[in-house]
Structures are given as C-alpha cells and as structure tokens.
Amino acid sequence: xxxxxxxxxxxxxxxxxxxxxxxxxxxxxxxxxxxxxxxxxxxxxxxxxxxxxxxxxxxxxxxxxxxxxxxxxxxxxxxxxxxxxxxxxxxxxxxxxxxxxxxxxxxxxxxxxxxxxxxxxxxxxxxxxxxxxxxxxxxxxxxxxxxxxxxxxxxxxxxxxxxxxxxxxxxxxxxxxxxxxxxxxxxxxxxxxxxxxxxxxxxxxxxxxxxxxxxxxxxxxxxxxxxxxxxxxxxxxxxxxxxxxxxxxxxxxxxxxxxxxxxxxxxxxxxxxxxxxxxxxxxxxxxxxxxxxx
Amino acid sequence: xxxxxxxxxxxxxxxxxxxxxxxxxxxxxxxxxxxxxxxxxxxxxxxxxxxxxxxxxxxxxxxxxxxxxxxxxxxxxxxxxxxxxxxxxxxxxxxxxxxxxxxxxxxxxxxxxxxxxxxxxxxxxxxxxxxxxxxxxxxxxxxxxxxxxxxxxxxxxxxxxxxxxxxxxxxxxxxxxxxxxxxxxxxxxxxxxxxxxxxxxxxxxxxxxxxxxxxxxxxxxxxxxxxxxxxxxxxxxxxxxxxxxxxxxxxxxxxxxxxxxxxx
Numbered sequence: 067x068x069x070x071x072x073x074x075x076x077x078x079x080x081x082x083x084x085x086x087x088x089x090x091x092x093x094x095x096x097x098x099x100x101x102x103x104x105x106x107x108x109x110x111x112x113x114x115x116x117x118x119x120x121x122x123x124x125x126x127x128x129x130x131x132x133x134x135x136x137x138x139x140x141x142x143x144x145x146x147x148x149x150x151x152x153x154x155x156x157x158x159x160x161x162x163x164x165x166x167x168x169x170x171x172x173x174x175x176x177x178x179x180x181x182x183x184x185x186x187x188x189x190x191x192x193x194x195x196x197x198x199x200x201x202x203x204x205x206x207x208x209x210x211x212x213x214x215x216x217x218x219x220x221x222x223x224x225x226x227x228x229x230x231x232x233x234x235x236x237x238x239x240x241x242x243x244x245x246x247x248x249x250x251x252x253x254x255x256x257x258x259x260x261x262x263x264x265x266x267x268x269x270x271x272x273x274x275x276x277x278x279x280x281x282x283x284x285x286x287x288x289x290x291x292x293x294x295x296x297x298x299x300x301x302x303x304x305x306x307x308x309x310x311x312x313x314x315x316x317x318x319x320x321x322x323x324x325x326x327x328x329x330x331x332x333x334x335x336x337x338x339x340x341x342x343x344x345x346x347x348x349x350x351x352x353x354x355x356x357x358x359x360x
Numbered sequence: 361x362x363x364x365x366x367x368x369x370x371x372x373x374x375x376x377x378x379x380x381x382x383x384x385x386x387x388x389x390x391x392x393x394x395x396x397x398x399x400x401x402x403x404x405x406x407x408x409x410x411x412x413x414x415x416x417x418x419x420x421x422x423x424x425x426x427x428x429x430x431x432x433x434x435x436x437x438x439x440x441x442x443x444x445x446x447x448x449x450x451x452x453x454x455x456x457x458x459x460x461x462x463x464x465x466x467x468x469x470x471x472x473x474x475x476x477x478x479x480x481x482x483x484x485x486x487x488x489x490x491x492x493x494x495x496x497x498x499x500x501x502x503x504x505x506x507x508x509x510x511x512x513x514x515x516x517x518x519x520x521x522x523x524x525x526x527x528x529x530x531x532x533x534x535x536x537x538x539x540x541x542x543x544x545x546x547x548x549x550x551x552x553x554x555x556x557x558x559x560x561x562x563x564x565x566x567x568x569x570x571x572x573x574x575x576x577x578x579x580x581x582x583x584x585x586x587x588x589x590x591x592x593x594x595x596x597x598x599x600x601x602x603x604x605x606x607x608x609x610x611x612x613x614x615x616x617x618x619x620x621x622x623x624x
Binding site: 081083084085087088091092249251252254255256257258259260261265269270273274276353354355 | 520
C-alpha cells in the first residue's frame with residue numbers, strides 16, 4: 067500500500083528534500099557588481115552631461131549672442147570660482163547658509179513630524195487638516211516672504227519662518243502617507259504576535275512607514291533649500307555673508323562671472339545633499355525589499 | 361516515536377475539553393440594507409490536539425471566522441472561548457513577514473514583545489528556525505527567500521507565540537504543488553510534536569483530507585456549518601493515496617451541492 071513506502075515526515079530524507087528544494091529555488095538569485103564598477107557606472111553619465119552643458123554654453127558664447135561682460139565663457143567663470151574658493155568670504159557664506167538650512171530643516175522636521183503623527187492618529191483631524199497640509203504645499207514659498215518680513219522684519223527669523231512653512235507640510239505628508247499605506251495584513255500579523263498600542267507603532271507602523279517618511283524628508287529638504295535661497299536674496303543681513311545674499315550683491319555689481327560662480331556653488335551643495343537623501347532612500351527601500359537588488 | 365506521539369494526541373482528543381469553542385457565532389458587516397451576513401449561528405468545537413479543516417466556496421466567511429477566533433475582530437452575536445484564554449497564533453496565505461527584519465528578527469519579534477531576555481530569545485529563535493529547517497537563513501531578509509521558505513519562516517514566527525491553538529488561513533494557497541506537499545508533512549510533524557489544536561481553512565479539499573482529523577463544510581452567504589466528516593485515514597498519509605482521494609471526492613460532491621444551491 068502506498069502509505070507504507072512513504073518516508074515518515076521527520077526522517078532525514080524529508081529534511082534533505084527541503085534543503086534541496088531551498089537550494090534550487092535560491093540558485094542564481096544573488097549577483098552583485100563590485101563597488102568600483104557600480105560607482106563608475108553611476109558617475110560617467112553625469113560627467114558626460116556636465117561636458118555637454120559646458121560645450122553648449124561655450125557655443126552660445128562663441129555665437130556672440132550677448133556681450134562678454136553679460137555672459138562670460140565657462141573658462142572665465144571657472145577662474146572666478148577658483149579665486150572665490152581661496153577666499154575666507156565664500157566659506158563664511160557657505161557656513162552661514164548651511165547653518166540656516168540645517169537649523170530651519172531640523173525645526174521643520176520636528177514640527178512637520180509632530181503634526182504628521184498627531185493627524186495620522188485621528189480620523190477627524192485627518193479629514194480636516196490632511197487636505198489643508200496638501201494645500202499648503204502648493205503655496206510658492208516666496209509668497210510667504212512679505213508676511214514673514216512684516217512679522218519678523220529683516221531678520222533670520224523671517225527666513226526660518228518661511229523654511230519651516232515650506233518644508234513642514236511635505237514632512238507631515240510623508241508621515242501621513244507612510245502611516246496610511248502600512249499594509250493591513252502587516253498590522254493584523256503584528257497584532258496577532260502581540261504588538262499592541264505603542265508597541266504596534268514602534269515595531270510595525272513606524273518601520274513600515276519609514277520609506278514614505280524618508281521620501282517626505284527629501285522633498286521637505288528641497289523646499290527648505292528653495293525657501294532659503296529666496297530668503298537670502300530678499301533678506302540681506304549686514305556683515306553676514308550668505309550664498310543668496312552674495313548673489314544679490316554680485317548682481318548689483320554687474321559681475322556676471324561672480325553670479326554664475328556662486329550659482330555653481332549652490333548647485334553643487336544642492337546636488338550633494340540630494341544625493342545623500344537619494345542614497346538613504348535607496349538604502350531603506352533596498353533593505354525593505356521594495357527595490358530589486360539586481 | 362511518531363506513532364507514540366500520535367497515540368497521545370489521540371488520547372488527548374478523546375477528552376471533553378475544547379481548545380476552541382464557538383457557540384452560535386454570527387457576524388454582520390455594515391448596517392441596514394447594505395449589511396452583509398458573513399457568519400450565521402456557527403457552532404464549532406476544536407478539541408485539544410485536534411486538526412480541523414474548514415472548507416467552503418468563496419464568500420463563506422472562512423477568513424472572518426479565523427479573525428474572530430484570533431480576537432482581531434468581535435462577533436456580532438455569540439461567544440468564542442479559547443481554552444486558557446490564550447491568544448491563538450494566526451497564519452495567512454501571505455507570509456506577512458516584516459520586510460525590514462531578517463528572518464531571525466521576524467521569528468524573534470513575538471518573543472521580544474513578550475520581553476524574553478536576549479540570550480534566551482536567541483536560543484528560542486535558533487530552535488524555532490531549526491524546526492522549520494531555516495537555521496542557515498537566519499540572517500537573510502524575507503525578500504531573499506522563496507515563497508515556501510517565507511511561509512515556513514511565518515510558521516516559525518507564529519510558533520514563537522507558544523500558543524496551543526494554531527489558526528491557518530489558506531496558508532499554502534499560493535505555493536506550487538511540490539512545496540505544498542512538503543509543507544503538509546512539516547505542519548503535520550509540528551502539530552504532532554507540539555500537540556497543537558489546529559483550525560485550518562482551505563478551499564483545497566484534497567489538502568483538507570490530507571491533513572484533517574475532521575472536515576467541516578461551511579455554506580456561503582451566510583456562512584453556516586452544513587456538514588462535517590471525520591477523516592479516518594491512518595497517518596502518515598499521502599495526498600495522492602486512494603483513501604485520501606476518496607474522502608476528497610466525497611467532500612467535493614457536498615461542496616458542489618452547496619454551490620448549486622446558490623445557482624437556483
């Protein structure tokens with residue numbers, strides 16, 4: 067009879083069938099290129115893009131569309147940038163701007179995060195404030211400045227006010243989206259294994275929401291950086307060099323090469339911070355298995 | 361050794377105690393004309409150490425029933441008693457592993473939530489993983505495993521609850537036949553070793569005949585217990601044995617009768 071020939075469930079032949087099947091199913095799943103290969107693959111297209119932009123710029127310069135003092139060639143801007151890098155002034159400006167950016171963003175994270183957590187916990191608040199938060203996001207940050215200046219005069223507080231108003235909605239939205247899209251099945255599984263109340267938030271909801279939270283932080287930073295630049299152009303504080311202020315001063319001096327050189331610095335900082343956020347976002351998603359590692 | 365364990369399990373089953381007892385349980389979703397009667401006066405008993413398979417066509421409220429027993433939802437009317445007031449462990453068709461934790465992290469989470477000290481926890485996790493033959497994959501993440509391995513990890517995690525009642529909601533529905541057959545052996549072995557009371561929901565009647573001590577048929581819309589049958593085939597069983605096939609055929613006939621009732 068068939069039953070007699072069957073291996074009993076807990077003998078070793080059953081176990082080896084399992085391990086054999088596991089090995090077959092996982093075969094060929096892991097393939098990774100080396101770090102060097104990956105970073106080169108990520109870098110060269112960017113270098114090509116920069117080269118194309120510089121070439122186009124040079125061609126426009128050669129076409130004689132604008133006078134040289136209005137639109138200088140890349141080489142002149144490069145020389146100006148090199149000169150600036152060797153001055154204390156530029157580094158002071160960078161330090162001031164970054165300090166403002168980081169402080170403003172940190173305040174926005176605290177306020178936006180707190181609003182996100184409170185609103186996500188209550189249905190009524192969710193319905194009322196949730197849509198208002200999205201509405202706030204559509205408000206161009208520069209439109210806040212007249213009010214900010216009336217409230218805080220030409221001070222750093224006015225700049226912080228606009229940074230926080232610009233970034234906090236994105237951060238709160240990230241938290242809300244994250245909490246909203248926690249798969250219900252994970253909540254059920256979490257509750258079944260004993261995660262209730264605060265523990266459900268700590269062990270299930272917060273980690274499940276993390277990818278959306280990181281995306282919200284990234285967007286929040288982009289908004290704070292924009293608000294900060296707008297703020298520094300509008301709100302110049304005497305004897306305190308900052309990148310935006312510097313742009314405005316150099317424009318006043320008709321120093322095109324200087325303006326573009328400062329813009330290059332702003333661009334590099336923006337790209338650098340964005341790359342850090344992208345990296346964090348990728349790491350989280352890779353770890354969460356949302357991203358294919360292939 | 362297996363035979364011995366089976367006979368103790370059988371002895372336990374002959375008692376009058378119930379691991380899970382549902383009495384006249386009804387569940388209605390929504391209100392008024394839009395309400396859905398998911399379960400209607402369902403009475404069902406699972407004895408300690410008994411393996412009960414619930415079968416039914418779609419919409420019979422099988423999953424609702426398990427949610428109620430697991431305490432994730434409350435019945436509209438009726439009582440559910442779980443022996444000793446334990447929280448039954450629940451497994452789904454989807455492994456529902458937490459993607460941000462490793463396999464060991466997932467299996468260890470119920471222990472961590474019970475505040476088991478770390479050294480003890482690590483030993484338990486190793487033991488649970490070896491029960492499901494995943495020791496080597498402790499540090500992998502769920503997305504790196506195959507479907508069958510994920511389901512075994514989920515099983516290990518629910519076993520970590522140390523509940524004497526295991527609820528399974530079509531746990532192998534998404535797996536290929538070979539993996540499923542192997543997991544039947546695994547579940548049977550673990551059920552015998554740990555003397556669990558299992559309430560196993562499936563729409564696969566062969567699976568029910570392969571695993572169950574008893575098969576209970578639920579009707580659809582509303583879910584009611586309409587028929588039940590003991591599976592008197594000695595273990596170990598094979599899913600392709602004639603005895604199992606004969607019982608499966610009988611259950612299929614009853615199930616079709618139930619479904620036809622809705623066509624009229």
